[in-house]
Amino acid sequence: MISLRKSAGFTLIEMLVSMTIMVTVISLSSYTYRYFVELSTKQNSARETAQLRMQKFERVADKISGILDYYIDPKYRKAAQRFPLFIGERNAMYAVVSSAYYASSNAALIWVGVRDKKLVYCEKEILGFLPTEDIVEPGICTEYLELLPNVESFNIQYFGWASYADQQLANASQNLQNLGQLQKWFATYKGRETGMIPSWVELTASYREKDDAEQKTLRRKIKLYNQDPSRKWFYLSGSEDEAR
Amino acid sequence: MTLHYKASARKQQGMTLIEVLISSVILFMAIGLVSSVFQQSLMLQSRLKKEQFRHEMLYWTKNAVQFELEKGSVGGDVVVDDLKVSYIAEEIAKNAFVDSYSNESEGTVTGRGYMVLYRIQISSESLSTSYQQSIWTNSL
Numbered sequence: 001m002i003s004l005r006k007s008a009g010f011t012l013i014e015m016l017v018s019m020t021i022m023v024t025v026i027s028l029s030s031y032t033y034r035y036f037v038e039l040s041t042k043q044n045s046a047r048e049t050a051q052l053r054m055q056k057f058e059r060v061a062d063k064i065s066g067i068l069d070y071y072i073d074p075k076y077r078k079a080a081q082r083f084p085l086f087i088g089e090r091n092a093m094y095a096v097v098s099s100a101y102y103a104s105s106n107a108a109l110i111w112v113g114v115r116d117k118k119l120v121y122c123e124k125e126i127l128g129f130l131p132t133e134d135i136v137e138p139g140i141c142t143e144y145l146e147l148l149p150n151v152e153s154f155n156i157q158y159f160g161w162a163s164y165a166d167q168q169l170a171n172a173s174q175n176l177q178n179l180g181q182l183q184k185w186f187a188t189y190k191g192r193e194t195g196m197i198p199s200w201v202e203l204t205a206s207y208r209e210k211d212d213a214e215q216k217t218l219r220r221k222i223k224l225y226n227q228d229p230s231r232k233w234f235y236l237s238g239s240e241d242e243a244r
Numbered sequence: 245m246t247l248h249y250k251a252s253a254r255k256q257q258g259m260t261l262i263e264v265l266i267s268s269v270i271l272f273m274a275i276g277l278v279s280s281v282f283q284q285s286l287m288l289q290s291r292l293k294k295e296q297f298r299h300e301m302l303y304w305t306k307n308a309v310q311f312e313l314e315k316g317s318v319g320g321d322v323v324v325d326d327l328k329v330s331y332i333a334e335e336i337a338k339n340a341f342v343d344s345y346s347n348e349s350e351g352t353v354t355g356r357g358y359m360v361l362y363r364i365q366i367s368s369e370s371l372s373t374s375y376q377q378s379i380w381t382n383s384l
Binding site: 036039040043044047050051054058159200216217218219220221222223 | 282285286289290292293296299300303304307308310311323324325326
């Protein structure tokens, strides 16, 4: 091209101006790029944390759904009726599940509550010992599964029958509008007192993802499937009674 | 074809219109391509997050609705975490729960309640779907 041959190269001013523009553009774009990478990594890790927590929570809920009416003898009153091992406190729960979280072929004692400001799930496989008394097994929480961080309040409510008699009455009656009618919410629920396990539990918690993050609420209901009317009847009228 | 400018004292030759057009088109294509890659990645992430939230809420909403249905209320609101979800349940089928079979009466022995199949419609700000669920009930 004629024009190129004619021109004598760039002047100093031109070079300076173009270089300034180039440097500005490059630095701006590199900054944006870094910002983008950081943002996406942060988002990704937050999402992964959320996903992991979701999966853990669903699995634990599955375990809670499988809480057994595991019958034990009262320690001091041998003649008294046996009752299921279930201790439902206001902010913790202790029970027996049919399959453990880590070793699903074994039954386990579980404890759900708050430890070190975390909502945790603890378990101890029933191997080499039999839970006999309704006191919480010591050392059950030596290892735990964290469900929620920075828990500020945690509460469990129990929905079920006040007693076994109530349940039998409802079961026998065809006039009742619904089975749920005689059941109600309890702040605490003990197998020793009711002779049963509840049919639903509701977990309520307020927590923060991080110390300075906004407060979040958790409010979830879990159904306990083994609270089956005929199962208890089956246990009570089984070989144990015939032997007497 | 070429455009000539008279700048200050020196005579300068600029680029032709075609050159400018072509180069700017290429530049914009490159910029557009790069930015769309970034944007797509961000959009994918936010969609994934949304879907995850949806799945989690649906899981717990189903539980909460089942609780209400067992109590016998076929419509209303449930609260999951801080999300309020309204639901309407419509009965599709209801069958007696079969206890056992009897030779004497030549048929099934029932009377332990019913299995009811519901179609449930749930809706809230961020969640709206329908599904079916069966509930065991004692009521006629």
